[in-house]
Amino acid sequence: MSNATLSPAVARGPADHDVRDQIVAAATEHFGRYGYEKTTVSDLAKAIGFSKAYIYKFFESKQAIxxxxxxxxxxxxxxxxxxxxxxxxxxxxxxxxxxxxxxxxxxxxxxxxxxxxxxxxxxxxxxxxxxxxxxxxxxxxxxxxxxxxxxxxxxxxxxxxxxxxxxxxxxxxxxxxxxxxxxxxxxxxxxxxxxxxxxxxxxxx
Missing domain, CATH: 1.10.357.10 (Tetracycline Repressor, domain 2)
Incomplete structure (x- = not known):
């Protein structure tokens, strides 16, 4: 069996950090409402209440999310x-x-x-x-x-x-x-x- 996991390598920061889970949960809801293509990292930052720069501490791009x-x-x-x-x-x-x-x-x-x-x-x-x-x-x-x-x-x-x-x-x-x-x-x-x-x-x- 392959030892590879499904977790993308582009995630940043501590692996078990709660903020990453918050970002993913908010993005899932936001993408579900407005669509993946129409949502920007800035949109997610506003929805979560974080700065865009702070989100980039955990994910290198929207695709990574x-x-x-x-x-x-x-x-x-x-x-x-x-x-x-x-x-x-x-x-x-x-x-x-x-x-x-x-x-x-x-x-x-x-x-x-x-x-x-x-x-x-x-x-x-x-x-x-x-x-x-x-x-x-x-x-x-x-x-x-x-x-x-x-x-x-x-x-x-x-x-x-x-x-x-x-x-x-x-x-x-x-x-x-x-x-x-x-x-x-x-x-x-x-x-x-x-x-x-x-x-x-x-x-x-």
Whole structure:
């Protein structure tokens, strides 16, 4: 498992400082009301009652604040996906649950709040570090399930593991990446079952 975390490296100041949490909480509310693109650091400073210079002691830019908000959402998605996978005993069921959970969790967090979705769109289009790390962790989870399935004799072993994991990840990608997710809403209900079934047939030994 990767040791990388979802916390953006651009955060400044003490890691556990309460002010950082205040800034993130206020920014989440402000972005949710006015949108990420239309909000400036000056707007946040006025809303919180801090100077802009003081905010820059904790975050180097508006994007850094957005990354922290995005990281919080992605942690929640990953936790839900892992919890869904952990209750399954066999690799095929783990894979089915992973498909279902990643679609449901992503849709819920990014489609119910359009302003939050706007941050996710910026994060995906600009390849923020939080997104890169999250996608790598999801790919690693997928690869771990495939490896376990091969060890138990439930999945084929001819295809190189990283190649198989990469191909399956591409199948899931439209439901992980918010830029693509907007074009997949109409298929989200049936996609997890149909896609996971197709993938599992291709993995038969």
């Amino acid at each position: 957005g990354e922290m908000i995005c990281a919080n959402c992605l942690r929640e998605i990953e936790a839900e996906v892992r919890a869904a996978v952990d209750v399954a005993d066999r690799p095929p069921e783990k894979l089915r649950r992973m498909f279902k959970s990643v679609v449901e969790s992503t849709l819920r967090l990014f489609s119910e709040d359009r302003k939050l979705y706007e941050i996710a769109m910026s994060a995906a289009s600009e390849r923020w570090q939080t997104v890169v790390v999250y996608e790598e962790r999801i790919r690693q989870l997928l690869q771990d399930i495939l490896r376990e399935g091969r060890e138990m004799g439930e999945f084929e072993r001819k295809t190189p593991l990283d190649e198989a994991a990469g191909a399956i990840y591409l199948v899931m990608h439209p439901y992980i990446n918010p830029l693509l997710l907007q074009y997949s809403f109409d298929h989200a209900a049936q996609a997890p079952v149909q896609l996971s079934s197709l993938v599992l047939r291709s993995l038969s030994p």
